[in-house]
Amino acid sequence: MSVAPLNQFDLLAQRRFAPFFWTQFAGAANDNLFKFAFTVLVTYQLQVGWLPPAMAGLVIGALFILPFVLFSATSGQICDRLEKTRVIRAVKNLEITIMAVAAGAFVIDSPQVQAGTLLACTFLMGLHSTLFGPVKYALLPQVLAERELVGGNALVESGTFVAILLGNLVGGLLIALPDVGPQAVAIACLALAGLGRWTAGRIEPLPATDPHLQINWNPWTETARNLRLAREDCVSWHMLLGISWLWFFGAVFLSQFPVLAKEVLRGDEQVASLLLVVFSVGIGLGSLMCERLGGGRVEIGLVAPGALGMSVFTLDFWLATRGLPAQPLMDVATFLAQPAHWRVLLDLCLLSMSAGLFSVPMYALLQVRSRPTHRSRIIAANNILNALYMVASALFAAALLTAGLTLPGLFFCLALGNLLMLAWLIWRVPELLQRARALLRGAP
Numbered sequence: 001m002s003v004a005p006l007n008q009f010d011l012l013a014q015r016r017f018a019p020f021f022w023t024q025f026a027g028a029a030n031d032n033l034f035k036f037a038f039t040v041l042v043t044y045q046l047q048v049g050w051l052p053p054a055m056a057g058l059v060i061g062a063l064f065i066l067p068f069v070l071f072s073a074t075s076g077q078i079c080d081r082l083e084k085t086r087v088i089r090a091v092k093n094l095e096i097t098i099m100a101v102a103a104g105a106f107v108i109d110s111p112q113v114q115a116g117t118l119l120a121c122t123f124l125m126g127l128h129s130t131l132f133g134p135v136k137y138a139l140l141p142q143v144l145a146e147r148e149l150v151g152g153n154a155l156v157e158s159g160t161f162v163a164i165l166l167g168n169l170v171g172g173l174l175i176a177l178p179d180v181g182p183q184a185v186a187i188a189c190l191a192l193a194g195l196g197r198w199t200a201g202r203i204e205p206l207p208a209t210d211p212h213l214q215i216n217w218n219p220w221t222e223t224a225r226n227l228r229l230a231r232e233d234c235v236s237w238h239m240l241l242g243i244s245w246l247w248f249f250g251a252v253f254l255s256q257f258p259v260l261a262k263e264v265l266r267g268d269e270q271v272a273s274l275l276l277v278v279f280s281v282g283i284g285l286g287s288l289m290c291e292r293l294g295g296g297r298v299e300i301g302l303v304a305p306g307a308l309g310m311s312v313f314t315l316d317f318w319l320a321t322r323g324l325p326a327q328p329l330m331d332v333a334t335f336l337a338q339p340a341h342w343r344v345l346l347d348l349c350l351l352s353m354s355a356g357l358f359s360v361p362m363y364a365l366l367q368v369r370s371r372p373t374h375r376s377r378i379i380a381a382n383n384i385l386n387a388l389y390m391v392a393s394a395l396f397a398a399a400l401l402t403a404g405l406t407l408p409g410l411f412f413c414l415a416l417g418n419l420l421m422l423a424w425l426i427w428r429v430p431e432l433l434q435r436a437r438a439l440l441r442g443a444p
Contacts, residue, residue, distance in 0.1 A: 011152055016143040018418065019202035021155060023088065025163045026196035027095065030189055031125055032101060032167030037058055037175040038118050042108075061255075061394075063119060064126040068387035071130045073222035076380025079134040079344050080210040084142070085203050091131045093198040093248055098124045099193040103186035133383045141205050141367045141375065145386055149364045151291040158284030165280035169273060202297040210373040226381040229374060236369045238429050239362040240382050244389040249310065251393040252414055253279060256407060262329070264407050265323050265344065270332045270404040274347060282394040286356020293357070293439075300361045301435030307422040309354025314415035317347035321408040326381070365438065399442050 011017040048286040079087055098121050105117035136156070146296055157389045174184040216222045231237045240314055254276070261272035286306070320343045335341050400410050426433045 004423060009155075009263060011144075012150065014121065014149070016203070017152060018203060019199045019204075020139060020143070021159060022199040023092065023196050023203065024156060024197065025159045026192050027092075027132060028160050028163035029167040029170075030095065030099070030192040030196065031064075031129055032164045033171035033174075033191050033192065034125060034167075035122065035171070035186070036048045036065060036168045036173035037181075040172055040175045041118075041182065042115065052268075059119070059213050060122050062391075063122045064129075065381055065387050065390060066134070067123065067126040067130040068221055068383050071127060072380040072383040072387070073219050073377070074215070075131045076134045076377035076383075077213060077215045077222065078131070079376035081208060081213040081215055082205045082211075083208050084135050084139050085200075086134055088132070088200045088310055089197070090205060091128055091135075092193070092200045094131070095125075096190070096193045097126050098128060103190050106182040106186040112277075115283070122403060130383065132425075136274040137363060137367060138209075138376040139161070139206065139384075141372070143204075143207075146368060147297065149367055150294055150297065150360060152355075153363045153367075154287040154290050154359050156358065157287040157363070159377045161280040161283040161287075165277060168276060172273070177193065178262075184406050200251060204223060209375065210306045211372075223384055226384070230378050230381040233369055235429055235431070236366055236378065238425060239369075240378075240385055240419075241363050242425055243359060243366070243382060244385040245418075246355060247386045248389040248393040248396075249414060249418060250283075250355065251390045252397050255394065255397065256410070258323070260407055264324060265341065266324070266327050266329055266334045266337070268329045268331055271330065273358060274332055274335070275385075278345050278348050282352030285349075286353035286358075287360050288356075289353070290357060290360040299435065299439070300365055300429075300432055301437075301439040302357045302361050304422065304432045304436040305439075306354045306356070306358030307392045307425070307436070309417060310351050310358060311415045311418045311422070313347045313351035314411055314418065317344065318408050318412040318415065320344045320347055321411070329443045331441065347440045 012021060042060075045132060102121040105114050107122065108114050108117075137153075140152050140156070170188065171185065174188055175181040177184050216225070230240055257275045257279075258272045261275055262268040265271060267274075290299070290302060293299070320340070324340065366378065366382065367375065393407060397410060399411060401407070405413070
């Protein structure tokens with residue numbers, strides 16, 4: 001193992017990390033470019049009776065998440081059983097195949113076949129991400145020293161959100177191009193898949209952590225076994241639950257940005273994109289701050305302040321979005337010309353920065369505390385819980401909004417729920433508060 005770099009960004013120049021980083025970056029960007037372009041296509045251009053525009057986002061999101069629930073346990077075993085570079089390259093080959101089919105579907109002149117094929121590709125891209133998920137975090141402890149894990153996780157976390165942001169923005173811009181939008185999306189998806197496969201080819205070989213593992217192909221019994229495995233370490237289990245809560249929290253915001261922009265802030269599609277930009281940049285900044293604030297250590301003392309910041313700034317976000325005047329839809333320039341909206345954007349940035357502080361130490365601790373032979377399966381258990389929490393977040397938001405709660409009121413409930421989660425997490429893992437106090441005192 002080489003000497004720890006001076007800062008986390010030095011990892012981007014090192015062969016043991018950089019090819020993997022750009023492989024996962026290209027994959028995340030491609031997932032979101034494809035999904036968002038498909039959603040816009042169904043919403044504005046395709047006329048398919050069995051897939052109404054109002055349901056398109058929900059159906060596409062559900063199909064993408066479904067493989068995480070069904071196949072995460074199996075993918076975790078595969079990652080522990082086989083050499084990780086081999087798994088990555090096989091997954092990237094699968095991505096190219098899926099995107100080749102999707103490219104053909106984007107340009108076909110049959111709305112029914114087009115929609116059906118792209119829905120199938122959505123499920124398969126979810127499967128691609130499910131297979132890659134355990135590798136994504138289980139690989140880092142094999143190539144990084146323990147003091148590099150926070151910086152490495154911060155880069156991966158911030159890079160993922162930047163990739164999500166760019167994928168959504170580019171997908172929306174390309175599909176809206178007159179006459180050539182679907183063709184442009186097809187080319188972009190294939191290009192990103194090819195780029196990911198090229199960078200995957202530069203990842204150094206890594207030995208299997210449990211080469212004699214007998215794979216259980218029954219997803220239900222293996223899922224139950226993975227969850228039992230994760231529960232063996234109390235701290236790791238509660239880190240899993242904390243990470244999954246973050247996905248619950250973030251999914252509520254991400255799913256409501258279009259409605260928030262239009263119905264509450266009275267902004268157009270560009271304003272909705274601005275909210276996504278601010279949220280993604282905030283997550284990235286918060287993630288990158290973890291290494292400096294934690295002194296390069298896996299510092300779970302950042303978890304409690306991060307969670308507290310999520311609630312405080314979400315509460316102020318609720319206050320800032322209440323009682324805004326009804327007015328015609330605004331473009332970005334008009335929106336930014338009103339001082340009240342800067343408070344909304346600042347709150348959004350600060351709450352997402354807090355979420356970055358909250359998440360990175362938990363991912364790093366999970367990697368450190370997991371046994372190397374079981375690490376991929378623990379990450380798979382995390383992916384299963386993440387998917388279930390995201391489904392729960394959709395049901396939570398739908399139930400409250402259907403009951404008549406306003407959208408700002410939903411954020412108020414989310415802030416209170418986050419405080420309850422923090423209190424429960426501190427009760428179950430007192431070390432979180434002890435380390436937070438030590439950080440405040442400047443103690444190592």
